[in-house]
Amino acid sequence: MRNFIAFFGFMLVLFSSTVSNADEISSFHDAIEKVNQPYKSALFYLRTDNAGVAGLELSLAEAAWKGVVQQYGKKPPKPLADDASWPQTVQEVSKAIDSGVKLAAKGESKPARTALLPVREHLYQMRKRNGLRVMADCVYDLNAAMDVLFYWRRNLADFTDPSVQRKAKAASHHYINQLKLCRSEAPEKLEADPDFKSVMDGAAKSAASLLKPIEEKRPDSFINVLRELKSFDVIIFVRWG
Structure with a gap:
């Protein structure tokens, strides 16, 4: 009986620890997403040479990233606790955002966008080497x-x-x-979203149309499909990347 109670107690502690770790990872992903949303908006506005609006979005991204650093910089969730590259990731992302903010403030849209682009790569690689994956990572591979x-x-x-x-x-x-x-990795709630379904269905139809002009040796038609598909690809990035 004592052995059973001891075993039950051990399993309860193990289960509680697992749930706690899962909650911490979920909170970490949520914190990163608060950086990601205004970051993506800033990239979009910089692409259209609207440095002023991009600067507003970047201020939100910068504040959100400072929150990530404050909460997780020195004490990341368990999968990252053994990641020797995590401190460097923090430094590189901080540096990129800071550079982007300063360049956007000067109205230098292209240099600001160039400075900011590595942020996405750093966060993608950070999750990849720690066995983590979110929807944004699948969209990264798609892009x-x-x-x-x-x-x-x-x-x-x-x-x-x-x-x-x-x-x-x-x-x-x-x-x-x-x-x-x-599409298969999308969370259940996202898969049920009519907007998500519409965009992904449209992208799938467009992508399938790539093959016919290749077979028929019609490069001009292939380019026309690419233009359409690129629009879907950008929408997918802005909405769910």
């Missing part, structure tokens, strides 16, 4: 797949060349598969 495809937006593809055809098909299938993965 990276678009970067590969978009090469042919500025460089007219010669689909009479079998090697170019193979590369374009592979890149198209990779994007299609990544889109499916993001």
